[in-house]
Amino acid sequence: MATNTAASLQPPLDTQAWLNGVRSAWQRSGLRITGPRLRVIETIVSYHAPFSAEQLYTDLCAHNEAPGRATVYRTIDQLHESGWLARIHGATGEEGYVPCHPGHLHHLVCTKCGQVMSFEGCNLEELLARIAAETGFSVEGHLLQLFGRCANCQNTLP
Amino acid sequence: MATNTAASLQPPLDTQAWLNGVRSAWQRSGLRITGPRLRVIETIVSYHAPFSAEQLYTDLCAHNEAPGRATVYRTIDQLHESGWLARIHGATGEEGYVPCHPGHLHHLVCTKCGQVMSFEGCNLEELLARIAAETGFSVEGHLLQLFGRCANCQNTLP
DNA sequence: GTCACTGCAAAAGGTTTGCAACGGA
């Protein structure tokens, strides 16, 4: 039943590949590649931790030619809906976005530095089957996110 | 290694027990039991789906003697921090609260009617160990939520 | 009587919207 028995770790985001992926996705969908949009995605790949919409806008404002607030929000929405941006739920409630490739992924978040790693294959089949049997629910989806300390942050103080 | 091999399903929320639990928790912590707070928790147990702060305030306003907005928000914060209210992440991004008993729980949300069931014991030890080994992270916590259709909603149209 | 709690009203913060001008394809 489970064809995917091992969790497969994703390599850290290749920013060049991500930028290219977004550009060609835009092209394929007939969306226009404009200066403001490019500035948005270039700033996104510069982050090493989840970011918020307002933070992205503020950072863009610190440079010349910042896009308007509306453009930033609209571009984020687009990327999120097409799967190029994942929503991250912080361990303490904050929300943020992280660049990723479209597909079913889970995230592992460092609670110290914010670094995020992705993995797919979560082996929940057994649990889901049991829950379904016990509750009568038909389980259709799930949200799984892990929190911890990355290798670099394990030996540092809080 | 895994001492907890079966997921244990929680019975549906016993509203009387929840109300009593909250009251005695307040008492134990030296918090005062006031009219406005009681009106808040009584409205909370009347819900059958996750609710937002503003929705709770609005519903309270529809009756006499509604607490002020600040009181509603402050009471929600308190209940959330002490574990009597769980944050629910909707399948499509909306956030909400659901009454629950303090402890480590996961939630199963009906995407049609919003009904929420809780369970504990998620058997993730193996997955967590593998991820830890592959990434060098020390995994310290996780967020797991399931989405599906409850027994009542399975045979109804979208 | 004391001190935590409350309500109000204002401020703060984040996000969305309408619309005229702009500019990729």
Next chain:
DNA sequence: TCCGTTGCAAACCTTTTGCAGTGAC
């Protein structure tokens, strides 16, 4: 040229805050 995109500014919605009065214990 055409139509999607942009920027602006205002509107909107949710949440937070300060403070004087109130009320639980």
